Each structure stands twice: as C-alpha cells, then as structure tokens.
Amino acid sequence: MKVEDMVLISVDDHVVEPPSLSDYFRDHVPAKFRDRVPRVIRRDDGTDAWLIEGKEISTFGLNAVQGRPREDWGSDPASFDQVRPGTYDIHERIKDMSAGGILSSMNFPSFPGFSGRLFAASADKDLALAVLQAYNDWHIDEWAGSYPGRMIPMALPVLWDAEECAREVRRVARKGCHSLTFTENPATLGYPSFHSEHWDPLWRAVCEENVVVSIHLGSSGKLSMTAPDAPVDVMITLQPMNICQAAADLLWSRVVKNYPDIKFALSEGGTGWIPYFLDRIDRTYDSSWPQAPEELAAVARDVPDAELNKITYENAMRWYSFDPFKHRAKEQSTVGALRAETRGHDVSIQSRDTGRFEKSVGIQVGRLAQVSTA
Numbered sequence: 186m187k188v189e190d191m192v193l194i195s196v197d198d199h200v201v202e203p204p205s206l207s208d209y210f211r212d213h214v215p216a217k218f219r220d221r222v223p224r225v226i227r228r229d230d231g232t233d234a235w236l237i238e239g240k241e242i243s244t245f246g247l248n249a250v251q252g253r254p255r256e257d258w259g260s261d262p263a264s265f266d267q268v269r270p271g272t273y274d275i276h277e278r279i280k281d282m283s284a285g286g287i288l289s290s291m292n293f294p295s296f297p298g299f300s301g302r303l304f305a306a307s308a309d310k311d312l313a314l315a316v317l318q319a320y321n322d323w324h325i326d327e328w329a330g331s332y333p334g335r336m337i338p339m340a341l342p343v344l345w346d347a348e349e350c351a352r353e354v355r356r357v358a359r360k361g362c363h364s365l366t367f368t369e370n371p372a373t374l375g376y377p378s379f380h381s382e383h384w385d386p387l388w389r390a391v392c393e394e395n396v397v398v399s400i401h402l403g404s405s406g407k408l409s410m411t412a413p414d415a416p417v418d419v420m421i422t423l424q425p426m427n428i429c430q431a432a433a434d435l436l437w438s439r440v441v442k443n444y445p446d447i448k449f450a451l452s453e454g455g456t457g458w459i460p461y462f463l464d465r466i467d468r469t470y471d472s473s474w475p476q477a478p479e480e481l482a483a484v485a486r487d488v489p490d491a492e493l494n495k496i497t498y499e500n501a502m503r504w505y506s507f508d509p510f511k512h513r514a515k516e517q518s519t520v521g522a523l524r525a526e527t528r529g530h531d532v533s534i535q536s537r538d539t540g541r542f543e544k545s546v547g548i549q550v551g552r553l554a555q556v557s558t559a
Contacts, residue, residue, distance in 0.1 A: 193287050196337065197401070197452040200292035201244055202235075203273040204265065206323060213319040218312050222319075223296070225265075232263035235296045238307060244296040275331045282335065291337035291399070292328070293366055293452070294320070299404035300368035301341035310345060317341050318353065325362050338362040339399065344376060347383055351390035358394035364450075365391060367398050369431035370405040379438040388444045402427045402453040428454025429462060436466060475532045478520045 210222035223237040234241040243263065265273065271281035282290055297303045297320065304320075307313035321340045329336035340357040342365055343350040354365055368374055377383035391398055402408075402424055409423040409430075428451045435441060435449055473480050485493055502508060509518060516522065 191286070194289040195287055196291045196450065198290045198292050199295060200328060201268065201272040201295050209323045209327065210316060210319050213322060214315040218315050221312055222316055233265050237303065242296050242303065275328055279332050279335055289335050289337060291339055291364060293339065293401050294341060297341060298406070299401040300366055301344060302368065302374055302406060304341070305344040305374070314343060314349065317343060321353070321357055325357060325360050337364060339364040339366055342367050344368065344374065347386045351386040354387065354390040354396055355394055358396055363394070363396045364399050365396050366404070367400055368404045369400045369402065369427055370434065373405040373407050379434050379440055388440055388447055392444050392446045397448045397450050399450045399452060400431055425454040425458050429458045432462060
C-alpha cells in the first residue's frame with residue numbers, strides 16, 4: 186500500500202488541558218464548588234501549573250515535546266508558551282493531525298493523571314466527583330465534540346467508588362463515549378486489585394455499554410525502575426514491563442472469566458513483550474518434562490545443526506568452563522543414549538495431591554483456555 190493511501194487512527198495520544206478548562210469547570214459544577222475548582226497559575230519563575238486544593242501540578246514534560254529538537258528533550262517545557270499550541274488547542278491539534286496524516290486520535294489526560302488519580306486523592310469526594318464529571322463533559326463535548334470524527338472521546342473513572350464509576354460509565358456512554366481510562370494496577374493506589382469482586386459493578390457496566398477499558402502505562406503512578414540513581418534511560422527501557430504486568434494480572438484474574446465480553450486496551454507498552462508473554466503463560470502450569478527434546482526439535486526444525494549445538498550445549502560449556510565429556514563420552518550423552526539407560530523408568534503423569542492443588546490448577550488452566558479461544 187502506498188503511504189498516501191493509508192488511513193491512520195491513533196489510540197494513544199495525549200492532551201495538555203488548556204487554561205480555558207478552568208472556566209469550564211466553574212461553569213459546570215454546583216455553585217458551592219466554583220471557587221475550589223482546579224485552575225492554571227503562573228509561578229514566579231515563569232512556569233505554569235494547575236492548582237487544585239492547594240497543590241501545584243505540572244502538566245507538561247515529555248507529553249508536550251512535539252516539534253522540539255531532540256537535543257532539547259532533556260529540558261522539558263514548563264509553560265504554555267513553550268509548547269506547540271496543538272498540544273492544548275483543539276483547532277491547532279486538528280491541523281497538526283492532518284499535517285501528520287492522522288485521521289483520528291484518542292487522547293489520554295495529563296494533569297488529572299492517566300486514570301484520574303489526582304481527583305481520587307481529594308479529601309472532598311463530592312467536589313472530586315463534580316470536577317471529574319465536568320472534565321468528562323469537557324473532553325467529550327468540547328475537545329472531541331468540536332470536530333466529530335476526528336477525536337475518539339475518553340472518560341475518567343471514579344476510582345474511589347465502583348458503583349459510582351459504573352454510573353459514570355453509563356452516563357458518558359449515553360453521550361457517545363466508549364473509552365474509559367483506568368489504572369494498570371489498582372492495588373498500588375490503595376484500592377482492591379483486579380482479583381477482587383469490588384470492581385464487578387464497573388465490569389458489568391463497561392460490558393453492557395460496550396466501553397473499552399483503556400489502560401495506559403504508568404497509570405498506577407509507579408513505573409518499573411531498578412534504583413533511585415539509575416538514569417532515566419533505564420526507566421524508559423523497562424516501561425513495557427508495566428503493561429506486561431497488567432496483562433498477566435488481568436489474564437489470571439477472575440475478570441476475564443466472569444466477563445468474557447470485556448475489552449481491555451493496553452497502551453504505550455509496545456508489542457515486543459508479547460511473544461515472551463504467550464510462551465510464558467503456556468508454560469505457567471505445564472512442565473515440558475519429559476518431552477523437552479521433542480518440544481525443542483519442533484520449534485528449532487529450521488535451525489542449522491551447528492547453531493542448534495551452540496544453543497543446546499556448546500554455549501553452556503564455554504561460558505561456565507564446564508566439560509561433561511571428560512566424564513562420559515559424547516555418544517553416551519545424547520537424548521537417545523540417556524533415555525536408553527533409563528528405559529522402563531516411570532514417567533507417567535500422577536497426581537501427588539488430590540485436593541487443593543488439583544483444584545487450583547484446573548481453575549487456572551480453564552481460565553487460560555477460555556481466554557485463548559475468545
């Protein structure tokens with residue numbers, strides 16, 4: 186296909202909320218909250234921030250470096266006049282999208298956090314709910330609604346109340362919004378995990394309203410990192426691990442078993458981890474013994490013998506300065522020779538515990554089978 190004939194829809198972009206959102210908040214929350222809504226302030230050093238309940242929240246960083254030279258990315262922008270207008274102005278964003286050949290885009294939030302955890306941390310949950318709903322209305326009606334067909338609307342979740350979150354899902358669905366951003370790991374934010382029944386009202390709602398649960402890397406507020414003094418390159422390299430962890434958590438949770446119609450979308454983790462992930466989940470409860478040689482032969486059927494020898498034993502011998510052939514001849518060390526020595530040895534599958542272990546394995550393998558055939 187020629188480049189000019191492609192149609193591109195991006196489902197992992199970001200919006201830098203504009204200062205005008207402050208006015209929208211004031212106009213769309215109950216009167217008693219109007220003086221307490223988030224607003225943009227200009228600090229003494231010339232940087233901009235959102236002020237909410239006395240806390241200053243920076244909103245730029247790496248999500249607003251479009252159009253800047255790569256060598257400048259280390260000094261991230263810190264005010265609206267330092268970023269491209271298309272990051273926060275919907276009219277300029279549409280022009281930027283068209284210039285880049287992008288038809289449509291779905292935008293994750295910035296200052297509230299990818300999963301709305303800033304609002305969830307508010308002590309006044311009535312205020313938090315009012316502001317969150319106003320944010321969702323702005324995103325759906327103003328940001329996405331200004332150019333129908335160009336923006337996929339996305340809503341923030343009510344993290345602190347599963348029942349209220351389900352009601353918000355149904356409310357935004359009536360407005361045409363079918364994407365809900367959510368955290369990759371509720372437990373790190375102090376909420377029940379994916380393995381709890383706590384979230385069932387939400388799962389029912391997203392299934393019934395055909396809403397996708399969109400999970401962005403870093404939405405738990407915690408990224409994979411090796412040490413406090415490790416360079417940022419380590420964090421960026423390990424970022425896909427967050428998405429891999431979320432995938433494992435969800436796959437082995439009760440969610441996919443009890444709600445087979447549910448749809449999760451994992452963002453910004455790439456796809457390189459998927460082959461490892463599929464291989465690993467296939468082996469989680471199934472040992473390759475005693476058929477490991479046959480399994481290897483099947484997957485390595487096109488590998489030249491010289492390379493296969495390196496993989497199966499020569500590399501190990503060289504790396505660990507280990508030579509088993511000093512003790513037994515090579516012809517006595519092959520798969521066939523070793524099996525011949527133990528011919529008649531019982532390798533049948535036997536249950537050693539007919540209780541809890543068998544039941545647990547059966548449940549988990551059943552879940553995996555259901556996911557694999559969905």
